[in-house]
Amino acid sequence: MPELRFTVLGPLRAWREGRELRFNRARDRAVLAVLLAAAGRPVPVGEIVDGVWGEEGDEAPDRVGALPGHVYRLRKALDGPAAERSGASVLRHEGKGYRLDVDPEAVDRTAFLAGIAEAATARRNWQPERARSLLSDALALWTGRALDDVPGPFAAHERRLLDGRREEALRHRRDLDLELSGSTGPAPGARAVRRPFQLPPDLAEFAGRQTQLAEIAEVLTGPPGATAPLIRVTGPAGTGKSALAVHAAHRAETAYPDGQLYADLRGVGPEAVPGILAAFVRALGVEESAVPSDPADRRALFHRLLAGRRVLVVLDGAPAVEPVRPLLPTAPGCAALVTLAESNEPGAGPDGGHTVRLGRLSPADALFLLYRLLGPARAAREPHSARALAAACDYLPGPLCRAADLLLRRPSWSISALVPPVLGRQRCGG
Known part of the structure; x- marks a missing residue:
């Protein structure tokens, strides 16, 4: 089988054993783009046709009939003379579709998406230096606009998806640059208190919820009180609690110049709280060796690090407030935003926290x-x-x-x- 390599993070290009291949017809490139996105798996003919031609009506009356010609030219270019003689093609008819039998790792798209996924894991594990390095390596794979020379609705969709992931990676790297370069003075047990920016990216498609956003903003951006305010966001599944919390936190970013801490608590129990608290302490600049082993000491250090600072803590998917209380700031100037299931927090509670309830959109x-x-x-x-x-x-x-x-x-x-x-x-x- 010939050694093949492909790039889609720019013009679609391919190499066989180090020699660049040519695909002169735009439709051939469009078919190849669909097959590359499913490398190693069969793609039904109908899905290929939809992705290459879309809704062209009478302009392409026999699109299914035209597909074998595109496949023939691609097979000839991809296989080379040795494969032609042996009959072992990398592009095969399989069932009611076609399969491009190449390793997904041979496509730069795979390496890019894997890199940003690894970077996200590193950020969750409070390894900002590793996360930034992984993002830089992933972004270096880009050579231009994704699938720049490929027509068709599938390429357009893939282009939007990949461009969106690239913008997200750039934003994350900028946040990490700020986190790694920003320090604002020493604190007990720390080299220098970092400014963590751990919020997930904001949603460009956010819509509605203006009343709830105003409620949250009034609490988050108001003058500091004697203690850190707590805002609960509750509602049934599907109401967009996480999206609202993250969007509101981004809108309040300037009110918390010392950073935002974030933890995804969905699917984890109270036993995870000490580990998350240790991660918060490390995110604020404490060396691993200086993190206290005793949970009470760890919590005390967390509060000392936040004293006199303005930090927003966002806890997404908490089972209830009480199990995660060690993660909540108490210092004036800080605040906490917690998303909860509908039934877990029926009232404001004795701590005076503010509850925002979500239901259907209008x-x-x-x-x-x-x-x-x-x-x-x-x-x-x-x-x-x-x-x-x-x-x-x-x-x-x-x-x-x-x-x-x-x-x-x-x-x-x-x-x-x-x-x-x-x-x-x-x-x-x-």
Whole structure:
């Protein structure tokens, strides 16, 4: 099997045993782009046709019939003379589709996505230097605009996806630059207190929730009180608690110049709290060897590090407030924003915390969110179907985002095709 290597983070290019291959026809490159995204797995003919031609109508009346010609030219370019003689092609007809039998690791897309995933893990483990190095290596793979010379709806979708991940990686690296360069004076047990910026990226497609955002902003950006305020965000699954908390925290960023600490508590129990507290202390600049082993001492150090500072702590998916109380700041000037399940915190509680409850979006806000997710042009072509889809999703942000993602991955699908029976039967609940 010939050694092949591919790049899609720029113009689509390929090399066989160090020699660059040529794909002169744009449609050939479009077919190759679809197959590369599923490298090593068969892709149905219909999916290839949708990704290359989309909804072209009479302009391409026999798209299925045209596909074998594109596959023939790609096979000839990819295999080389040795493979032609042996009959062992890397591009094979399999079932009702085609399979490009190459290692996904031979595509720069794989290395890029793996690199930013490893960087995210390093950030969660409070290894900012390693995270920044991984992001820099991943970003160095780019040579231009993704799939710059490839036509078709699949390439357009893949381009948006990859460009979005690149922008996200750039933002994360800028945050890490600030975290690693910023210090604001010594504290007990620390070299220098760092300014951690650990929030997940904000959502560009956020919509609605203006009343709740105003409630949170009033608490977070008001004058400091005698203690750190606590804001609970509650609501059923699918109401967008995490998105609201992260969006509100980004909006309040200037009010907390000493940083933001973040922990994803979904799926973890109270036994994880000491480890998260140790991670918070390390994020604030304490050497690993200086982190106290006793949980009470660790908590005391955490509060000493926050004294006199303005730091926002965001805890996402907590089971309740009490199990995570060691992670909550108490110093004036700091604040905590915690997302909880609907039933866990029925009232404000004895600590005087402020509770923000989420339910469905209004029909107008749900439709606006769908327009932002799909793009105004696509949603405007089917306004009635867009409204039906918003209703089928019960006007909940989570199901709407999942439905929009499915449509974006299938550019040829109409919105109306998704409502019955895929969503209409299940009410898109979550």
